[in-house]
Amino acid sequence: GHGARMLSNLAILAGLFLMGWWSEGTPIRDERVRRNLAAIHYVAFGSMLFLLLSVETAIFCAKVLPDAMRPALSVLWTLYSAVLIVLGFRMRSPSMRVTGIALFGITVLKVFLMDMAEVSTPWRIVSFIILGLLLVGCSFLYYRFKDTILETLGSAREE
Numbered sequence: 001g002h003g004a005r006m007l008s009n010l011a012i013l014a015g016l017f018l019m020g021w022w023s024e025g026t027p028i029r030d031e032r033v034r035r036n037l038a039a040i041h042y043v044a045f046g047s048m049l050f051l052l053l054s055v056e057t058a059i060f061c062a063k064v065l066p067d068a069m070r071p072a073l074s075v076l077w078t079l080y081s082a083v084l085i086v087l088g089f090r091m092r093s094p095s096m097r098v099t100g101i102a103l104f105g106i107t108v109l110k111v112f113l114m115d116m117a118e119v120s121t122p123w124r125i126v127s128f129i130i131l132g133l134l135l136v137g138c139s140f141l142y143y144r145f146k147d148t149i150l151e152t153l154g155s156a157r158e159e
Contacts, residue, residue: 012052013045013049013052016045017041019041020042020045024038046084050080050103053080054073057069057073057076070110073110074110074111074115077104077106077107078134081100081101081103081104081107082104083100084096085097085100085104089145104138111131
């Protein structure tokens with residue numbers, strides 16, 4: 001049932017995260033190999049988390065609010081991309097930031113091409129206003145933190 005599925009999902013996520021953590025401290029002497037091994041596990045963790053959240057959201061919507069499945073996934077993906085971007089800044093990870101931006105772009109395309117096809121005109125207007133505000137907010141944040149971004153990009157190129 002639902003409980004068993006959730007427990008197995010949590011076990012998989014915990015295992016992937018712990019493998020990344022273990023990889024960081026493993027006795028492999030080549031630091032680049034150790035970092036890449038940890039990165040592989042963390043990417044697998046993030047990808048699995050994204051997939052499981054999407055599947056669980058879809059299952060919940062199918063049972064409770066079938067008409068809300070597409071918008072709910074779009075909201076989830078937008079939030080996930082925002083978290084990736086924020087973590088990318090905090091952890092000084094350009095690849096995490098780029099992944100977040102790419103996911104946000106994919107979500108915007110999904111909203112335009114799929115979600116809006118079934119929505120009445122007033123809701124389209126509201127959705128585009130919200131999307132516009134999100135884009136303005138993102139560009140403001142990038143402008144506000146451009147020095148941090150450039151500094152991070154500079155240090156990433158030196159590695």
